Amino acid sequence: MIISNTQEIPGKSIIEFFGVVSGSTVRAKHIGSDIGAALKNVVGGELKGYTELLTEARGEAIRRMSRQAEEQGANAIVNVRFATSSVAQGAAELFAYGTAVRVE
Amino acid sequence: MEVISLLVTPVLLFGTWLTGSLLERRHLESLRLLESGSRDVLAITIEDVPPEWTVESCELVIGNVVISQDYFKRFAAAMKGIVGGRIGVYEPLLERARREALLRMKGVAHARGYNTIINVRIETSPLARSRGDGKGTAGVEIMAFGTAIDVDYATRLQMTGTSA
Known part of the structure; x- marks a missing residue:
């Protein structure tokens, strides 16, 4: 499966369109990482x-x-x-979508 | 007891001002170091590949970072929020996060053997606060993504004039 955020696949031509495909997931934070993040939130910086x-x-x-x-x-x-x-609260949905195609 | 509770906020403010600026300085140093080493991956926001570039394969690459502001700067921003205007303390934070996300995306592309990323996009999304009253932890996610391609080095050099 070739995945790209460009309108065409570079170097290849599209021969068939299949329409929109999407995938999503909803995630909540783990309690352990949440405590770590709460501490990091005081001093600032990356919440790894x-x-x-x-x-x-x-x-x-x-x-x-x-x-x-x-x-x-x-x-x-x-x-x-x-x-x-x-x-x-504390949960986020991550959603990805694109157009399924067949390329040569 | 009352004296102690009165002291908590100033001590916390001073402490986070120190740690916050130390972490920021260290991060900027590491960014400068990494950016000087990442010149071999070219990232462009243009989507169309010049016709003279022959592309063998391509792949979606993503770099992301979740970053949060320290207590002192949040306090300063809240103070500034009363009078309005430009909130200067937030600008370096978001700039650092974007540079970091771009670097991570380039790192992924480099590790997989690509030398160019086209159609680069950068997205910013605030993460929900963990408590219902609007308090608790919160961060901002910066995500950079694009399509990594492998272009013949000499051909690319002709187009860009430089190696980056």
């Missing part, structure tokens, strides 16, 4: 626990999107976008 959490969750959203594209018979996803929204 949250960075890792979001990286991992975004990977999951991309995997779900890829699986959906695969089921339709696509071999690439173009014009991928991301959206992050806070749905509840």
Whole structure:
């Protein structure tokens, strides 16, 4: 599966469109990393626990999107976008979407 | 007892002012060091690849960072919020986070053997506060992403004139 945020896959041409595919996941913070983050929030700086959490969750959203594209018979996803929204206290939704296509 | 509770806020403010500025200085130093070493990956916001570039493969690359402000600067920003205007203490924080996210994205591309990233986008999203009353921890996530491609070095050099 080739994933790209450009309108076309560089060096390849699109032969078939399958429509929008998307994947999302809602994650809450782990209590341990939350305590660490609370302390870090006083002195400032990077909240590493949250960075890792979001990286991992975004990977999951991309995997779900890829699986959906695969089921339709696509071999690439173009014009991928991301959206992050806070749905509840301490939880965030990570959403990835794009257009499933077949390229040569 | 009352004296102690009166002292907590000034001590916390002074302490976080010290640690906050120390961490900021250290981060800026590491950014300068890493940025000087990341010149071999070219990141551009343009989407179209020049026709003379032959691209063999491409891949989505992401770099992200969650960053938070220290207590002193939040206090200073709240004070500034009363009179309004530009909140200077937040500008370096977001700038540092964006530079860090870009560097991480370039690092991912480099590790996977790509030398150019096209259509780079940077997104900023505030994370929810963990408590219902609006207090508790909160941070800002900066995410940089783009499509990593591998371009023949000599061809790219002709286009950009430099190695970065």
